[in-house]
Amino acid sequence: MTPSAARLDRTFSALADPTRRAIVQRLALGETTVTELARPFAISLPAISRHLRVLEAAALIRQERDGQFRRCRLDAEGLKTAAAWLDFYRGFWSESLDRLDEHLKSSAAPRAPKAKGQIHAKPKTRARR
C-alpha cells in the first residue's frame, strides 16, 4: 500500500466512529480541554483518551499540554487528505455523469441495435404458432 493510501485509510477509519466524529465536530467549534471534551459523552476519560489517540494518529487533531490540562484542537492535515479525495472524485463523477447524460440523450432509444448486444438480455421468444 502506498503511503497516501495508508494515510487515507487512517483518516477514514478514524472517522468511521460516531464518538470520534462527534469529537471532531465539537472541535470544529474551537479548541478545548480533554475534560471539557469528555463531558457530553457517557464514557470514561481513558476511553476518550483512546479515541483522541486514534484521531491524533490520523492527523485529525492535536493534543497539547497546558499546565495540568490537556488541550485539543483540530489538525487540518488529516481532513485535507480526506477532503481532497472527496473533492477530486466529486468533480470526476459529476463531469462523467454530465457526459453520461449527454451520451444517453444523443443515442436515445436505439430502435434496432445492430446485433452487438452481448450484454443485453436475450430477446423474448415469441409465441410459436
Added chain:
Amino acid sequence: MQNRKPVPGAEADLALVITRSFDAPRERVFDAWLDPAQIGKWIGPRNIRAEILESNPKVGGRYRIHMRGTDGSDGPIISGTYREIVRPERLVFTWAWETAHSQGMAGDETVITLTFRERGGKTEMILRHEGFATKESRDSHDKGWNGSFDKLAETLAA
C-alpha cells in the same frame, strides 16, 4: 492491517454519494457502465478521452481504462474487478489507479456501488464511492455524514 478491530458505527464509513436522475430506462443507464463501446464515450472529466484496454463484464471479470487527455497527453490507467452485476438494479466494482496520479492514490483500491431505481419513467442512479477498501463494505448507509463532513472541511478551508 488485517487485525483492524471493528469499531462501533464502522458501517457508517465515509463515502462519496452522488444521486443522479437520467431520462432513460434503467437498462440503458446500466448498460452504459458495462458496454465497452459506451463507457469510453462518457467516463472521465471532459478533458479526458478514455480508451478501454480490457473489459470482461462478469462477476470476477476485470476492466482496464486508459485515461488520455483530449490533447493527446498520456494519462493514468484505472483498473478493477466486477463484484456484483445485477442488471438493471445494482453494480459493484473495484477501482484502482495502476499508475501514479495527481491525487497520489496509486495502488489504493476503492469500491464503487451503483444502484438504479425506476422513478416515474426516469432512472435514479445512486453512485457510492467508498474511500477505503473494507472488504465487507456493502449496502448503503449514512448519507448524512457526507454533508456534515463537507461542511466541516469547508469550515477548515475557510
